[in-house]
Amino acid sequence: MGTSERKQRERDEREQLFLDTAEQMIASDGIIQLQMAKLAKACDYATGTLYQHFTSREDLLVALAARHSAQHLQMFQQIIALPVSSRDKMFAISVAERDFRKHNPTHAKLSQYIFTEAVWENASACRREQVLQCGQPIAALVCGIVQQAIDDGSLVANGCSAMELAIAPWALCQGSHTLEQTSGLLEAFAVPRHDMQQYRHMHMLLNGMGWQPLVDVSDMAQIKTRVAALSVLLNI
């Protein structure tokens, strides 16, 4: 009926309010500082009301991550529509990913944090499901790029499934970000933090996969140009 529909909408809006506010609070004070009572008060609701949406603090964090994943997906969807080679699409994924993280430091921290035993296990099963569900179309989409490459002959599968192949760039991307994010790690080892470096590594991997057309990894200028071009296409 109409009434209950409106009610549901209001409830959803309230949930978004909680999430928006939590996001702001995390952005300004960090994850640890986020307190349930403070958050509720900041939204002009009682603590108990907050718990009607999220079964626990961890549940809230996972919900936040799930929402980010949705934006994430949207960004990736742009990519498949791009008028570029499959290899460039895959590369664009890593460019977009990096940009997304740069503009969403909260997401970067959260995505590291929520998969931690301490958080993951304390979130409700349904929120966890939600995160994984959001990931699914992303994975499908990346797989699609690989499949396209296999189909048009620019990548030889060698008996691997598209997913198995997609894992490689995914892992490299993930690992690069983990290293970069890990406080003090690269600094401690005096690794110059050069944006392009990571892109070069990705091209090395894609070359190693035999993904055509190969890119000359010694030509940083060209890599830079390509990144710039993709950035424009993605308007970032």
Add this chain to the structure above:
Amino acid sequence: MGTSERKQRERDEREQLFLDTAEQMIASDGIIQLQMAKLAKACDYATGTLYQHFTSREDLLVALAARHSAQHLQMFQQIIALPVSSRDKMFAISVAERDFRKHNPTHAKLSQYIFTEAVWENASACRREQVLQCGQPIAALVCGIVQQAIDDGSLVANGCSAMELAIAPWALCQGSHTLEQTSGLLEAFAVPRHDMQQYRHMHMLLNGMGWQPLVDVSDMAQIKTRVAALSVLLNI
């Protein structure tokens, strides 16, 4: 003087006892279940005594991770002494790494957890330092392998420092483990969890770096054989 030396030793032993016990407790009940009071009692000490060693629960976790890093280093040191090509050494790193994680699930979880803002920021500066210090020789060692490869001509640097190049396999390794570890992620996407898959990805990357001698990534049997051979050399 002799007396204070013994005292220091006893103190160190007690610290190890705390860490050993914490490790067991984590192994059997998980990180979240680790409670300071329980741990102290399990070691027959008062809670306050535990706090004389670790400034906080997080500090204890970081200390534990630092200890793991030391074992880690030891394992890697074996590798540089191996009578194999530099490429095989680098590959051996990923084999050893994977084995280490398989046999130390606690380490795997911890190393993900401690670098989380919530933990890292709450550990004492000196513990954090300790973790990074342990990492340093590991990094140096891996760099050494890259440098050796550059020197003997099996790898072309193209103006990159050894460290910059070393980051690539490091990131891939790291990322693979993160993906694998992340509860439910690969399952959710129906990715078959095949040990060798990861090794193939590493060879793709090393090939893409132009690291000689190149490996035929379509020949899984050969990769498998090489892993087996390295496992024997490392006796794992």
Add this chain to the structure above:
DNA sequence: TGCGAATTATGAATCAGATTCAAAAAATGA
């Protein structure tokens, strides 16, 4: 060996903050 000072250990008390739940308020609907 005995004694006071200095150091260390103890664990009950404190504190922070997440979570709950009985009571109050609001919505529903007859």
Add this chain to the structure above:
DNA sequence: TCATTTTTTGAATCTGATTCATAATTCGCA
């Protein structure tokens, strides 16, 4: 309008980390 159901409230509860006054131990010295 009023009884019933649903939702909101926030003070009380609970958990577990951390502290700190007190007790125990060790030390240096006569």
